[in-house]
Amino acid sequence: MTSVDIKHFPMRIGGREVDTERRRNVVDPSTGETVATVAHGDAGHVDAAVSAARAAFDSGVWRHRTPQERAAVMRRIVAAANDVADELIELELSANGATVRQATGFHIGYALAHFSYFADLAETYAWQRPAPITTFPALGQAVVHREPIGVVGAIAPWNFPLLLTLWKVGPALAAGNSVVVKPDEHTPLSILAFARIAEENGLPPGVLNVVPGDGPDAGARLASHPDVGKIAFTGSTAVGREIMRLAAGTVKQVTLELGGKGPSIVLDDADLDLAVDGVLYGCFVYSGQVCESGTRALVPAHLYDDFVGRLVTRASTIALGPTRDWDTDMGPVIDAHQQARIVDYIHGAVAEGAAVALGGQAIDQPGYWVTPTILTGVHNSMRIAQEEVFGPVLVVIAYSDDDEAVSIANDSDYGLAASIWSSDNSRSLDLAARIDSGSVWINDAHQINCQVPFGGFKQSGVGRELGPDALDAYTEVKTVHLDLSGGRDSKPYDILLSHADE
Structure with missing residues (x-):
């Protein structure tokens, strides 16, 4: 303009x-x-x-x-x-x-x-x-x-x-x-x-x-x-x-x-192609600037390297570009302050021991752009896993079994939304019952349905x-109470007024 x-x-x-x-x-x-x-x-x-x-x-x-x-x-x-x-x-x-x-x-x-x-x-x-x-x-x-x-x-x-x-x-x-x-x-x-x-x-x-x-x-x-x-x-x-x-x-x-710090829990029986696309969709829609985004991917330790590789390959295809172009997948972040804040979170995570598997920087061009970023080697105690970044940053955390996945998912001040990725509906529903979250989506993300309540647990x-x-x-x-008794004699007023003059 x-x-x-x-x-x-x-x-x-x-x-x-x-x-x-x-x-x-x-x-x-x-x-x-x-x-x-x-x-x-x-x-x-x-x-x-x-x-x-x-x-x-x-x-x-x-x-x-x-x-x-x-x-x-x-x-x-x-x-x-x-x-x-x-x-x-x-x-x-x-x-x-x-x-x-x-x-x-x-x-x-x-x-x-x-x-x-x-x-x-x-x-x-x-x-x-x-x-x-x-x-x-x-x-x-x-x-x-x-x-x-x-x-x-x-x-x-x-x-x-x-x-x-x-x-x-x-x-x-x-x-x-x-x-x-x-x-x-x-x-x-x-x-x-x-x-x-x-x-x-x-x-x-x-x-x-x-x-x-x-x-x-x-x-x-x-x-x-x-x-x-x-x-x-x-x-x-x-x-x-x-x-x-x-x-x-x-x-x-x-x-x-x-706020939120949503976990996306990938179970060992998940359809990995679906889970990869679902986790990326859950985190990177609108450049991660969604309160219920799944910004923590929880992945079984024995699938970790394979799943991270799939995430990086697929996320590398996300197209940044003019927001009015129908071929553009992801746009900028809201302003320069938020851009700098996101990059600071990434640098802080690296200083704590995380590794950048993809992206990790601002783009030097007009506007306020941050590349889709995937961080590995993250532990849930790190600042990047506990605080709401509100940007295109996905952290991948390894877990050993379902109990640990639930423990990591719930180890947060937030409880807005979570997702579970599995081919076993019964197992997913049992796990959903243990998650402290206002919404739990099984094999999907960002399922905002006006016919059901939306909101969060905890903070x-x-x-x-x-x-x-x-x-x-x-x-x-x-x-509004309407008396139907029809007269004073049917009232309990004598509890107080039993000696009143008739």
Whole structure:
């Protein structure tokens, strides 16, 4: 893009475009060039957005619509977004460096399909559930109601900007809430476009607001704001801890989807051709910048050299190139800071005794590129095996038997996702039951299915997103009890008032 192609994106508050003097450049990671500018919000803009969201909620313009009416609007939004899917794909890949294949299938394709799923949930969710009739201490009937929380704050990451934002916005809107989104400052373009599309297709102004800005300012204010009833966050575990601390000040509900260090366990009866491709897919999709990536390959000691050789041969065919080229397999990492951080992790691993079997360096060309990297001789106690690198780095660890494989897999602060590669389903299922992980995929990887819950054990998060119960996290539970006893004589009031005048 040349300078004349650079478009400016205001933030969106209360159904209006709101601009600021302070602007941030949006950079294409594949070239290092500025492709857009965006209004840079601060805590004051968050306050304005929360105020607009609260006003919309209190007016009832969205929450008082029936679930069927909300679902119908959400489906209209999906249809309109599909009509301009190419625009959304371009906004996504130009800001975060995804390849066009990934952006089409995962980043945008999944996002719109999952938003449609949340629309379906609005129609099938149990908004009211009768409890059993009680006879003691008096005859009565209770009904459990699910009601919207109010204003939901959504803080989204840069790796899947629209998809992971809609994992929060979708169930929040389906439940009747208003939302304020704080997108990552690198990648606000697709959600800003989506918010505009949503309002053009029936979402009332103020129900969805988008404030790009820095985490320590705009994000921190959203997490601590007294009029925000829930925070949903996807990002690093370190930032998740801070979000939880800030939310505790007003005892907000939180959903946190945090880091991972996924094990890919290759059993000795695995189809090795399938396992090799599956392990590489599990680690190197989107340059390893996926929280549930399988970045630790656990391999039987007697198969280690053979499997590493197969990995290196196959990974050597991964094509890096222009992100808009359909023949490109892998793109860049997000920015120069992350590029340097990844290379530092690789150098640190080598200093601890690991060996580079493939790659291991940044590429000296415009943009922020790191070669697909495979490290051998890694022990699980090494920093490279314990910390989330968030880059195209696969470590291969040897194990002796199934018990040791489980021990290594679980020896982590994280527990987001794992994969098992085996030709024996029974053995795989037994092993899966022993893995401390929110998802375990057998003979597959990256199986994100909107119909099942997603989230992690341990420091990989709090709560779950997706699945048939996704709206639970965006609703409050209210019990309404109706007395059916018919009079004072049937009440247990004499426990306290037995000597009262008749």
